[in-house]
Amino acid sequence: MTYNAFGLSRDISSDVKRLVRQKCGFGCVICGLGIVQYEHVDPEFKDARKHDPDAIALLCPQCHAKITTGMWSKARVKLAMRNPKCLQQGYSREFFDIVDDHPSLQFGGVLLRNCPTPIAVAGHPLFSIEPPEYPGEPFRFSGLFTDSNGQVTLSIEDNEWKAATRSWDVEVKANSITIREKARKIHLLLKVNPPKEIIVERLDMVLAGLRFEANGDFLRVHFPNGGCNEFTSCIADNCMIGMSF
Ligand SMILES: [Zn+2]
Structure with a gap:
């Protein structure tokens, strides 16, 4: 199990994960795909003291990779979190x-x-x-x-x-x-x-x-x-x- 400098485990509780899913409409906040990973956005995991559902986004593996490699900006994720793709279209896919x-x-x-x-x-x-x-x-x-x-x-x-x-x-x-x-x-x-x-x-x-x-x-x-x-x-x-x- 991985912990950050504040002793926070990488493991997110099932209740927090569900809150994140509900907030994001059950799919990638950027593209709406339904196979997703949980990404700490603001603060990032290394700076987080707790797993705050408002600070975590659902991202599909491809959008996640674009963000972590720096090909795309964190600003794009933050923007998408305010208006998740799935909630716009009514479904994940x-x-x-x-x-x-x-x-x-x-x-x-x-x-x-x-x-x-x-x-x-x-x-x-x-x-x-x-x-x-x-x-x-x-x-x-x-x-x-x-x-x-x-x-x-x-x-x-x-x-x-x-x-x-x-x-x-x-x-x-x-x-x-x-x-x-x-x-x-x-x-x-x-x-x-x-x-x-x-x-x-x-x-x-x-x-x-x-x-x-x-x-x-x-x-x-x-x-x-x-x-x-x-x-x-x-x-x-x-x-x-x-x-x-
Ligand atoms: Zn995506």
Whole structure:
């Protein structure tokens, strides 16, 4: 563990990190990319006596490198912190790494393989997987997740994901995206195992009157009439529509 001259550890507490994420709109303050690092701006880490969320910015690795090498100025970061890119546009964004092979979707207890429309709701695709536009290009995964109030929190279009800044918290760590509605209330935990697996590990989502609840190895679909279907260890393979509700 690294400490500065004032005995401050490099490790930032999870609460301070969340405050920084909320303040920055969950992405790089300069360009809006959703894969980020925490950078002490003013004061810099060597001069800091505490981890002050107002003095720390989210930066993507590329913008971070431009600042630390001196190619770009700290003034640019300070300016961006006052008007973060993600809060301007309403989302942070990045791409999933999918190649020229049909990706699979593990949705709680259901594995959907080779299904162009893994899940459809009320006749509309909730997710779609389209073949490459040109040979050698990637398959194109699209879809959306909503929270327990039916608000879109994560939308995906041709492998580009956008996480809405209206969420309480969006945390991108290693190969996962975690979206929380409030403290200790995870609405979505999505993991990727590139280049062809997308895994919904946890979900609590309401769409078109249906509640989708996934946790580890099950998927429960609650219907407006009070009924519920539970799916565990199901595999849908080579179906035009994997699951339809
Ligand atoms: Zn950036």
